[in-house]
Amino acid sequence: MTAQLCTFSVEHLFFGVEVTTVQEVLRAQPMTRVPLARAMVRGLLNLRGQIVTAIDLRSYLGFPAREGGEPPMNVVLRGNEGSVSLLVDTIGDVIEVPLSSFEPPPSTMKPEQRRMIDAVCKLPGQLLLVLSPTLAQGFVHDDHQPRTVH
Amino acid sequence: MADEIVEEFLVESRDSLDQLDRELVALESNPGDKQRLASIFRVVHTIKGTAGFLQFAKLESITHVGENLLSRLRDGVITLETVRTSVLLATVDAIRTLLEQIEATEAEGEGDYSTLVKALQFALDDATLPQADATLRGAEAAVPVPVPVPEPPLAVLKNALAEIAAPKPVEPPPKADVKPGRATQAVVEDPRIRVDVKLLDRLMNLVGELVLARNQLLQHSGASPDTGLVSTCQRLNLITTELQENVMKTRMQPIENVWNKFPRVVRDLAHSCGKQVKLELEGGSTELDKTIIEAIGDPLTHLVRNSIDHGIEPPAARSAANKPSTGTLRLSAYHEGGRVNIEIGDDGRGIDGERVKMRALERGLITPERARAMAEHEIHALLFAPGFSTAETVTNISGRGVGLDVVKSNIEKLGGSVDIDSTLGRGATFRIRIPLTLAIIPALVIGVRGERYAIPQVNLVELLRLDADQAEQLIEHIDDVPVYRLRGNLLPLLDLSELLQLGERDPTRDANLIVLAADDRQFGLLVDEIFDTEEIVVKPLGRELKGLDAYAGATIMGDGRVALILDVMGLAERGGVGAIERKIKESLRPPPIEGNAQQLLLFRSGASSRMAVPLDAVARLEEFQRDQVELVGGSEVVQYRGDILPLLYLSEVFGEPRAQRDTLQVLVHGQGEHQIGLVVDAIDDVIQQEIVASRRGGRPGTLGSAVIQGKVTEILDADSVRSLVGG
Numbered sequence: 001m002t003a004q005l006c007t008f009s010v011e012h013l014f015f016g017v018e019v020t021t022v023q024e025v026l027r028a029q030p031m032t033r034v035p036l037a038r039a040m041v042r043g044l045l046n047l048r049g050q051i052v053t054a055i056d057l058r059s060y061l062g063f064p065a066r067e068g069g070e071p072p073m074n075v076v077l078r079g080n081e082g083s084v085s086l087l088v089d090t091i092g093d094v095i096e097v098p099l100s101s102f103e104p105p106p107s108t109m110k111p112e113q114r115r116m117i118d119a120v121c122k123l124p125g126q127l128l129l130v131l132s133p134t135l136a137q138g139f140v141h142d143d144h145q146p147r148t149v150h
Numbered sequence: 151m152a153d154e155i156v157e158e159f160l161v162e163s164r165d166s167l168d169q170l171d172r173e174l175v176a177l178e179s180n181p182g183d184k185q186r187l188a189s190i191f192r193v194v195h196t197i198k199g200t201a202g203f204l205q206f207a208k209l210e211s212i213t214h215v216g217e218n219l220l221s222r223l224r225d226g227v228i229t230l231e232t233v234r235t236s237v238l239l240a241t242v243d244a245i246r247t248l249l250e251q252i253e254a255t256e257a258e259g260e261g262d263y264s265t266l267v268k269a270l271q272f273a274l275d276d277a278t279l280p281q282a283d284a285t286l287r288g289a290e291a292a293v294p295v296p297v298p299v300p301e302p303p304l305a306v307l308k309n310a311l312a313e314i315a316a317p318k319p320v321e322p323p324p325k326a327d328v329k330p331g332r333a334t335q336a337v338v339e340d341p342r343i344r345v346d347v348k349l350l351d352r353l354m355n356l357v358g359e360l361v362l363a364r365n366q367l368l369q370h371s372g373a374s375p376d377t378g379l380v381s382t383c384q385r386l387n388l389i390t391t392e393l394q395e396n397v398m399k400t401r402m403q404p405i406e407n408v409w410n411k412f413p414r415v416v417r418d419l420a421h422s423c424g425k426q427v428k429l430e431l432e433g434g435s436t437e438l439d440k441t442i443i444e445a446i447g448d449p450l451t452h453l454v455r456n457s458i459d460h461g462i463e464p465p466a467a468r469s470a471a472n473k474p475s476t477g478t479l480r481l482s483a484y485h486e487g488g489r490v491n492i493e494i495g496d497d498g499r500g501i502d503g504e505r506v507k508m509r510a511l512e513r514g515l516i517t518p519e520r521a522r523a524m525a526e527h528e529i530h531a532l533l534f535a536p537g538f539s540t541a542e543t544v545t546n547i548s549g550r551g552v553g554l555d556v557v558k559s560n561i562e563k564l565g566g567s568v569d570i571d572s573t574l575g576r577g578a579t580f581r582i583r584i585p586l587t588l589a590i591i592p593a594l595v596i597g598v599r600g601e602r603y604a605i606p607q608v609n610l611v612e613l614l615r616l617d618a619d620q621a622e623q624l625i626e627h628i629d630d631v632p633v634y635r636l637r638g639n640l641l642p643l644l645d646l647s648e649l650l651q652l653g654e655r656d657p658t659r660d661a662n663l664i665v666l667a668a669d670d671r672q673f674g675l676l677v678d679e680i681f682d683t684e685e686i687v688v689k690p691l692g693r694e695l696k697g698l699d700a701y702a703g704a705t706i707m708g709d710g711r712v713a714l715i716l717d718v719m720g721l722a723e724r725g726g727v728g729a730i731e732r733k734i735k736e737s738l739r740p741p742p743i744e745g746n747a748q749q750l751l752l753f754r755s756g757a758s759s760r761m762a763v764p765l766d767a768v769a770r771l772e773e774f775q776r777d778q779v780e781l782v783g784g785s786e787v788v789q790y791r792g793d794i795l796p797l798l799y800l801s802e803v804f805g806e807p808r809a810q811r812d813t814l815q816v817l818v819h820g821q822g823e824h825q826i827g828l829v830v831d832a833i834d835d836v837i838q839q840e841i842v843a844s845r846r847g848g849r850p851g852t853l854g855s856a857v858i859q860g861k862v863t864e865i866l867d868a869d870s871v872r873s874l875v876g877g
Contacts, residue, residue: 032601032712035650036698044691044704044712049355051704051712053692082692 001099005121005130007092008075011063013113015088016095016121017131023078025091028071029054042087045074052076054085061112077135084135097121102130159200160253163245166193168410170242174235175413179428181230191220197245208258209248215270216241228276233283237273239414240266240286347440350400354589357390357397358687362710364390401441401589405483405492406434408447412454416479419458426465426475427458432482438490439587445564446492446584449557453494453580454479456553461498461578471575473497489566490586495579501572503529513538517748519766522869530570534558562719564588565608593686593715595707596664597679599652602713604686604705605664609718611672613680614663621661631730634663634674641665642730643674646716649725650700668719673727684708688715700724748841750858750865751817752834756806761830762841762858763817763866769825770818771833776811788827790818797827803851803871819868826872841865 005016006025024047031043031054040060045052054074058066066072072087102119116135121128170193177186198213216238222228244266251259265285272282364387371383409431420427438446462468462477469475480495507521510532516524532538536555561568566584585591585608593604594613614636616624625632625643632643643663645655655661655676664675686705695701699720707713722728749765778788779797786797797816799808809831816827841856853865 030711032704032714034695034698034701034714035652036700037695041694044714046706046710046712049359049706051689051691051706053694055694079693082690084692084694 002096003099003102003130004094004096005128006075006094007128008073008086008088009090009092010057010061010088013061014092014126014128015117015131016097016128017075017077017135018133019094021077021133021135023076023083026074026076026085029074029085045085047076047083047085050083052083052085054087056087058087058089060116062110095123097123097128105129156204156252156256159204160249163197163200163249166197167242167246167249169193171239171414172410174238174242175417177230178232178235178417184224187220187224191217191224194220206248206252206258208261208263209245209252211267212241212244212248212263212270215267215274219270219274222274228274231279233279233286234273237266237269237282237286241270345400350397353397354401354687357394358706360390361394362706362708365708398587398590401439401587402437403440403443404435404437405443405446405490406431407443408450409434409481411447411451412481415451415454416458419455423458424464425458425462425477427462427477427479430478430480430482432480433484436483436485436490437586438584439589441588442564442584442586445560446582449560449568449582450481450492450494452553452557453582454481457494457496457498457578457580461496461500463499467499485586486583489583492582492584493579494582495577497577500574500576500578501530501533501570502574506530506532510535510538517766519764527569530572533570534568565591565606588688590685590687592683593705594664594683595681595686595713596646596662596677597681598646598650598677602681602707602711603646604684604713604715605666605675605718606702606715607683609666609668611665611667614665614674615680616661616663618658618660622657625661628733631733632676633730633734636665636674640734641672641674642725642727642734643676644721644725644727645676646721647676647678649721666718666722668722671722671727671731673722673725673730675721686713686715749836749838750841751836752858752863753815753817753830754832754834755800755830756804759801759804759806760861760863761800761852761866762856762863763868765836767819767866767868768817769820772816772818772827774814774816774827776814779814790825790827793823793825795825795827797829798871799829800866800871801831804849817868819872828868828871 004019006019006022007014007016009015026047029045031045033043034041034053040055040057042054042056042059045054056066056072058064066089070089072089073091074085075088075091076083076085101122103122105114105117105120107114113129116131117129118132119130121130170190173186173190177183177190180186194213194217198210198217201209201213219234219238223230223234228234244263247261248258248263251257251261269282269285272278272285367383368387371380374380412431413429416427416429457479458477462479463471463473465475468477478497481493482495483490483492485491503526506529507516507524510516511518511521515532515535515538534554534557538555558568561582561584564584565588566582568580568582570578570580572578592607594607594610595602595604597603625634627633632645633640634643635641647653647655655678659678662677662680664677664680666673666675684707686707688703688705690703691698691701700717701720702715702717704712704714750762751765751768751771752760752762755761772790774788779786780788782794787794788797789795795818797814801808808829811831814829815831815833816829817833819826819828837859839858841858844854844856849864851867851871853867855862855864857863
């Protein structure tokens with residue numbers, strides 16, 4: 001049994017997500033910012049008439065903001081209630097890996113990283129963090145950051 | 151394969167059941183309608199046949215006895231008594247419950263329907279008819295199955311989907327010339343197909359995109375010298391517009407889809423209230439967007455229940471009032487000015503303004519002063535106040551004190567409004583105005599800090615533009631809270647940029663002020679730029695943003711960029727408009743009024759009579775000199791602010807001689823032409839106190855007495871004093 005994963009990286013972390021959950025991969029898109037939303041919500045983009053929320057994974061994972069030079073890439077994931085776009089640093093290849101190389105994420109990982117991944121895949125010379133296929137619905141539930149209330 | 155058959159059976163049966171409900175109730179009022187009876191018989195027969203084929207034994211046994219009953223009715227062996235109708239309706243409910251059970255679990259479940267079958271069997275014979283009634287009642291008491299079972303959410307959803315997918319034209323009662331056998335023909339001739347709503351939504355999106363692409367293409371082609379290209383683009387333009395209109399139409403449904411359930415609801419309610427109600431439906435073909443159709447059902451049901459429970463009187467009371475013993479409930483819908491009006495009218499007892507006021511006073515919703523000054527429409531608006539209910543007894547139908555306020559807020563959420571017309575003793579009409587669609591709404595596009603936002607036009611009152619130097623003068627502050635004088639009234643202002651935490655507004659810029667209304671409140675919103683009004687397509691926000699009350703959704707602008715739609719009610723709450731309004735009121739009336747305390751003016755009139763009057767009832771305190779007083783037709787008047795102010799000596803009103811003084815102390819009461827000057831002996835003090843007036847020893851012209859500052863003090867009723875002397 002193997003899994004086909006679409007890979008990308010954020011800072012030094014290498015992620016993979018089940019190919020079938022990826023709707024599409026796009027270059028940086030014009031976005032409309034959403035005041036009052038949590039910092040990880042980078043804005044809204046128009047995907048052929050569908051309004052998609054862009055989540056900045058750097059901000060979500062607690063990394064410093066992206067340097068001015070390279071614009072982020074969009075990995076658009078399908079969700080039950082609309083899609084979500086993940087803003088990532090670079091896009092990698094689609095790879096096929098045996099399921100036997102999957103292991104549950106170690107309990108010592110940072111909670112915000114652990115929450116979004118299902119497994120760790122042992123690649124030769126590198127570890128790949130496998131995103132949960134339901135991630136597109138998942139950003140609501142981990143709402144620990146209190147919003148400013150007037 | 152078998153699953154598909156079952157699925158189809160479920161969908162078809164559900165459509166038929168709705169029809170059954172309607173036809174049975176119609177049949178009850180016209181038992182001789184053989185054609186209708188035949189059509190009901192056919193529907194039950196079809197369900198029975200399929201149930202037998204699919205081996206749903208319980209369903210088959212119920213429908214079998216039901217069919218027997220119907221066939222005897224059809225053959226004229228027995229007549230349709232109320233009991234029989236009830237048994238038949240209970241049968242429809244049981245069939246519905248079984249179908250839901252089958253849908254959820256693919257089996258008939260554990261429900262026991264033997265009592266119902268027994269009741270059906272009793273109903274077959276005139277001799278055992280009373281037993282049928284008793285059995286049915288027993289069954290209703292024992293098994294909570296027949297009467298309204300809340301449907302499981304999944305079933306509701308599927309139900310809704312099935313209805314939307316097949317917008318069946320709810321046929322008006324078959325006319326006499328329609329040949330029997332229509333039901334079977336309809337299957338063959340039906341020019342409709344079922345379409346998944348998701349597909350329609352996707353079509354909508356694509357058409358929206360097409361419109362954007364068309365707009366861009368037109369811009370480019372306008373500059374092109376190629377006439378062939380230009381004319382092709384023009385054609386594309388027309389076709390796109392037409393396509394858009396037609397795709398919009400696919401989402402429209404007749405309001406009949408909601409009304410279908412009312413004949414049954416009205417019948418059941420009228421029975422349980424012991425009332426006779428005739429339901430009239432008008433304009434059922436009026437079309438509305440499916441989202442609105444779905445959302446309007448609950449508020450409408452509530453208003454219908456309200457009319458039957460509170461509006462229409464019991465038959466005896468109606469006869470006593472010289473009205474036909476059967477009350478009429480009328481639902482009508484019609485288009486007007488791009489919106490849809492829905493009216494729910496009854497010819498019942500109407501709304502008793504005095505009772506409404508009494509109740510509002512009891513509930514502490516208004517003050518006595520306010521109650522006296524209220525206009526009729528304001529009194530009616532009280533019905534929609536949270537926590538208001540005039541029902542003397544709490545029934546299980548309505549009158550739980552939750553209700554009309556929820557109806558109002560639900561309708562307002564749809565961008566609609568509701569108001570009441572009523573004549574005491576003649577009936578009441580609730581009028582709902584809602585937009586045709588929520589998917590496309592007119593909106594004002596504005597700009598703040600380089601981003602565009604849309605504001606729904608329904609909330610818009612007016613637009614004002616203030617030059618930078620003008621703005622500095624005209625925008626005043628109460629403790630840092632900006633306000634604006636709009637035609638004499640202070641309007642709370644909110645700065646959109648600050649509200650969205652984008653930093654404060656640049657005071658050197660010209661200001662654009664948008665006056666908005668939400669929930670009976672007005673406030674002004676300061677923005678950088680105002681662009682234009684546009685028809686926008688409303689799209690929901692993703693789940694990550696659902697909690698933000700400042701936005702109602704998002705839309706895609708002509709250039710393909712996304713713009714957020716502001717939620718005016720949410721903004722008002724976020725900006726604390728309520729608190730600002732309180733601040734304005736405080737600043738206008740310096741001593742704050744706490745709790746139920748009121749401000750009272752203490753004065754003396756007559757020998758030793760200590761009296762008080764609520765300060766709200768006094769417009770002004772004046773002193774006049776004796777020589778200013780003139781006599782007109784035997785009455786004393788003074789010239790006052792360009793008007794004539796009649797004087798009334800309070801001591802005389804209370805049967806004591808008037809004291810002769812050179813300086814008259816006068817309380818000016820009332821407004822404009824109705825002003826009157828009450829002459830008192832001395833004005834003592836203004837105090838703030840919670841008073842409980844006791845009626846004991848109260849004489850005409852007073853509200854009673856209360857202990858104020860340790861002394862018994864009479865409370866003057868300024869309004870009634872005036873009427874005592876016929877002023």
